[in-house]
Amino acid sequence: MSPPSQVPLKAESASTTRKEPFIPYHIVLSIVFGVGLVSAAFATIPDCDEVFNYWEPTHYLSYGNGLQTWEYSPVYAIRSWLYVGVHSLVTLPFSLAPGIDKSHVFLALRTILAGTASLSLTELYDSLSRSIGPEVGLLFISISVPSAGMFQAIPSYLPSSFAMYFVMFGMAEFLKASVSLSKALTYFSLAGLLGWPFCLALVVPQLLLWVFENGRTTGVVGTVQRLAWGVTMPLIVLISVIGVDSLAYRKLVFVPLNIVLYNVFGGSERGPDLYGTEPWWYYFANLSLNFNAMAAVAFASIFPLVTALAVMPAGITKRQFVLLLPFYLWLGIFSLQPHKEERFMYPAYPALCINAAMSMNWLKDFIHFFAVKLKIEPKAASALGTAMVAVVLLLSAVISTSRTIAITTAYSAPKNIYRSDQNISGNVCFGKEWYRFPSSYFLPAGARPRFIKSAFAGLLPGTFAESNTPFRDGTWKIPENMNDLNQEDYSKYVPIDQCDYLVDSYFSGREDYTGSSEPNYILDTENWEPVACRRFLDAAQTPFLSRALWIPNIVYRDQRVWGEYCILKKKMQKKEVVT
Known part of the structure; x- marks a missing residue:
């Protein structure tokens, strides 16, 4: 026909x-x-949905590891x-x-x-x-x-x-x-x-x-x-x-x-x-x-x-x-x-x-x-x-x-702070900056994204079951502790002492940011040292016109207020010598 x-x-x-x-x-x-x-x-x-629901599953199919949201659970x-x-x-x-x-x-x-x-x-x-x-x-x-x-x-x-x-x-x-x-x-x-x-x-x-x-x-x-x-x-x-x-x-x-x-x-x-x-x-x-x-x-x-x-x-x-x-x-x-x-x-x-x-x-x-x-x-x-x-x-x-x-x-700082010569490995942790993680494509093969507790009280992604075979079991295995009610699950967090690296931001004048659940790790120079930092707009303190449009200084005085966005590396703690 x-x-x-x-x-x-x-x-x-x-x-x-x-x-x-x-x-x-x-x-x-x-x-x-x-x-x-x-x-x-x-x-x-x-939009973090682009990262967690699309870049991460694609990374999992390509490289065998990645973050998994509840939407990819076979239950839903x-x-x-x-x-x-x-x-x-x-x-x-x-x-x-x-x-x-x-x-x-x-x-x-x-x-x-x-x-x-x-x-x-x-x-x-x-x-x-x-x-x-x-x-x-x-x-x-x-x-x-x-x-x-x-x-x-x-x-x-x-x-x-x-x-x-x-x-x-x-x-x-x-x-x-x-x-x-x-x-x-x-x-x-x-x-x-x-x-x-x-x-x-x-x-x-x-x-x-x-x-x-x-x-x-x-x-x-x-x-x-x-x-x-x-x-x-x-x-x-x-x-x-x-x-x-x-x-x-x-x-x-x-x-x-x-x-x-x-x-x-x-x-x-x-x-x-x-x-x-x-x-x-x-x-x-x-x-x-x-x-x-x-x-x-x-x-x-x-x-x-x-x-x-x-x-x-x-x-x-x-x-x-x-x-x-x-x-x-x-x-x-x-x-x-x-x-x-x-x-x-x-x-x-x-x-x-x-x-x-x-x-x-x-x-x-x-x-x-x-x-x-x-x-x-x-x-x-x-x-x-x-x-x-x-x-x-x-x-x-x-x-x-x-x-x-x-x-x-x-x-652009969340994408630009990563470089191939940084030799990052182990657990790279995200607290209050969890939703700006640009995906595992920016981390070396030996690094894994992890979350630490912050003021956010919703459901964060878990991890796919890692696989070295071409057929990824994580597509059909039902992950633990997932829900479609955006209810927080504490198993998605790791303790801060398990973090080898940490991504954090700092805005001047907000030293107490949102309380003890979100300390400014950039200021904690005793335990953390910067690997790379880029400036990041402080939208809360920048007037609307200055954050909505870029206007040359010769036309309009730049009123943008900047903070820092950094990858931090955990300092090796010195052991006390007992004599």
């Missing part, structure tokens, strides 16, 4: 007028990948071994090569992630340029590339970033003149089943438009046939996810369903709210920091659409309207959830940039429209609109770059 023919959809005025992008594909890809390489090298790891099974397994296979040539430092393997995987993101971003740019218009495509890439939000999301080893890549591939496919439904749905199934299941909501607007338009050209029967054929590859993805994860856990599991059940139907005693809640406006504030003016333009993109429909309705198409919906849909769903995190917005970052791009393009058209009404020459009116939009884009890019520099210069 062969699939139904890919019937081009009926032309819809300007939306399907084929136009060439302003900048060739390969040039855009080179630019985006260049920025991606910078982000892979310098972007921080702001809400993390996919297929997801981390694919990434482990990608880095296998690097991890097996002799003489390659593990931190370089870390960078190699980040580079591969950045390359995948760059390709998907360029695909979406190309499709937007050809289907909606080259102006929108150019605006989209001009908003995306310099944004602080995309800089952070592109190299992040998170299902939400992975979902973002394949959502972009899927959106790009839906925008093509002859849509391959099977390919589009496969991209979205990879985003939702291998990445993050909630991002399947983002396919709904475009899929409904496809059903409507295809139904008009091929009828109900033809549409149902194409839908049936289109889900073939997604079913293969589904079977692969269930099969590999079930093999790893040694029981039948469907991880995406477990994720939804835990996060949505976990009940009052468990669920994501145990890890903190935020007010309804959290994402509005966070997106404004990461996209500045472009976030505001995206939030308000429905208003230019309504205005455009009133002023020049012939220039608005169903496809343009549908492209605005995913961002609003995602923002609405996640703003209603009490537990909020920056990474939850990653899959919708491209949709935000699309909304902002279309709004800026409509703004340019409005300026041209009203300038002509005021008897200004058409060429001058067009130049005026283009210039005003260019100024806004330039200011936005400058602010985003300032934000990126502020973050990378302020919070």
